[in-house]
Amino acid sequence: MYFLIALGLAILAAVLWFFFRDRKALHLDILAIIFGAAALMWFGDCIMSAAGGEPFISFDEVREFDGWISLWTFGGGIFLWVVLSFILNNRQKAKEVK
Numbered sequence: 001m002y003f004l005i006a007l008g009l010a011i012l013a014a015v016l017w018f019f020f021r022d023r024k025a026l027h028l029d030i031l032a033i034i035f036g037a038a039a040l041m042w043f044g045d046c047i048m049s050a051a052g053g054e055p056f057i058s059f060d061e062v063r064e065f066d067g068w069i070s071l072w073t074f075g076g077g078i079f080l081w082v083v084l085s086f087i088l089n090n091r092q093k094a095k096e097v098k
Helices: 002-019 028-051 064-097
Strands: none
Touching: 002 028, 002 064, 028 064
16 A cells, blocks of 8 residues: 555656756755655565565555555654755855855
């Protein structure tokens, strides 16, 4: 479940990056990398689950806890993107002032 949500967010971020790539100040490339890395992490978890004899992706045990983890993954990725964009934009402004 986590993998599918992270993969969907990665695809959405990549599509946004593709359509708005001329707006460098948005740093959508960073957002796509963050959610792509999250999808890769959950993909590794799915592989390890399958190696342990469990199903690769299971919807049998969807609980409220799953939604909270997915929400924290989404919120954490957005928070990290905002912070990194702020830092990079301020660094660019500092270079322009000099």
